[in-house]
Amino acid sequence: MKRKSALALIAAAAVVLGTGAIVRSQIDPRTALLERGAWTALTAGQAHAAADAFREAIAADPKNARLHLGAGMAATLERRDADARDEFERALALDPKLSEARVLLGQIQYRMGDPQSAIRTYEILVAEKPDNADAQATLDRWRREIELHDRMQRAVGSHFTVSFEGPAEAALADEALAVLDRAYWRIGQLLGTYPSDPIPVVLYTTEQFRDITRSPSWAAGAYDGTIRVPMRGALEKHDELDRVLSHEFTHALIRTLAPRGVPTWLNEGLATALETGDLSWAESDMQRVNGRVPLRALQNGFSRFSGAQAEVAYAASALAARRLLDEAGGAAIANLLRDLGTGEDFESAFLHRIQRSFADFDQRD
Numbered sequence: 001m002k003r004k005s006a007l008a009l010i011a012a013a014a015v016v017l018g019t020g021a022i023v024r025s026q027i028d029p030r031t032a033l034l035e036r037g038a039w040t041a042l043t044a045g046q047a048h049a050a051a052d053a054f055r056e057a058i059a060a061d062p063k064n065a066r067l068h069l070g071a072g073m074a075a076t077l078e079r080r081d082a083d084a085r086d087e088f089e090r091a092l093a094l095d096p097k098l099s100e101a102r103v104l105l106g107q108i109q110y111r112m113g114d115p116q117s118a119i120r121t122y123e124i125l126v127a128e129k130p131d132n133a134d135a136q137a138t139l140d141r142w143r144r145e146i147e148l149h150d151r152m153q154r155a156v157g158s159h160f161t162v163s164f165e166g167p168a169e170a171a172l173a174d175e176a177l178a179v180l181d182r183a184y185w186r187i188g189q190l191l192g193t194y195p196s197d198p199i200p201v202v203l204y205t206t207e208q209f210r211d212i213t214r215s216p217s218w219a220a221g222a223y224d225g226t227i228r229v230p231m232r233g234a235l236e237k238h239d240e241l242d243r244v245l246s247h248e249f250t251h252a253l254i255r256t257l258a259p260r261g262v263p264t265w266l267n268e269g270l271a272t273a274l275e276t277g278d279l280s281w282a283e284s285d286m287q288r289v290n291g292r293v294p295l296r297a298l299q300n301g302f303s304r305f306s307g308a309q310a311e312v313a314y315a316a317s318a319l320a321a322r323r324l325l326d327e328a329g330g331a332a333i334a335n336l337l338r339d340l341g342t343g344e345d346f347e348s349a350f351l352h353r354i355q356r357s358f359a360d361f362d363q364r365d
């Protein structure tokens, strides 16, 4: 599972701000033209072109807060999170009333694993805009998360740190550490990659998990830099714990290879195919829906799907990832992921690393 709240905010903000830029711009005509092109690119989701255009416009007009805001938005879409944070901070230093920059600064601070700073940013935002109900709700949710994590205990292993709420969960946390350690070596060996920084893991109740991750009801775990897992009854069964933690660890490992640019079918497909257990459920799912799902339809997030649609999306992705692992091997896939992380185009990276075109791979049943 992944979520993308910052992206949704940017899509909405780019349209509004881009329109404003054309009307309100009082700068020289060439910079105005650059700015207009930058917003158009951003609205169309062309983050790289937008980033270039904003950079050029800033060189001509460095004190323009809106240009820094736009540059930050483009950086957010490209997952250059530290650059995005710096640009939003610069925009606010130039124009403290530019509240769009504050909204996105808080989101990026949260995404970078710094909820304390995100909370401080949103406290200012809510004080300035007391009628912004979304900002207030987000601030409340972040505060609940910090409060919960402050009262949690921690079990520390060599590759993971597992946080849990009370003594009742201590045994489960120890078991989670053991399961994660096995996943670390098993999946690490398959992809030839062993993350060196300890990965944070938090065990929640089902209610806490829904509240903090806002995941759809079918989600059994989430990864956003931290592995978050609800301990519903089924999780106390050993197999389920193993399956869910292997899945989320694979997302963590993929993130170390490629912080961006990974299509959802590949990310979720690998995470699902590398769970413990076989994929016969996926094969019978695909038979039941009577056919195949083109991978191109599974590029961008599954959280919009219903439970039944999601199951088919995961099944199709897992079978494709399994086929890729069998045909090309883990090392080739790891290289493909590294290429995507450096911003290389998916189709050419696929052709180079897998030695066949993606269209050809996607055609085959």
Ligand SMILES: [Zn+2]
Pocket: 001, 002, 247, 251, 268, 271
């Ligand atoms: Zn997943």
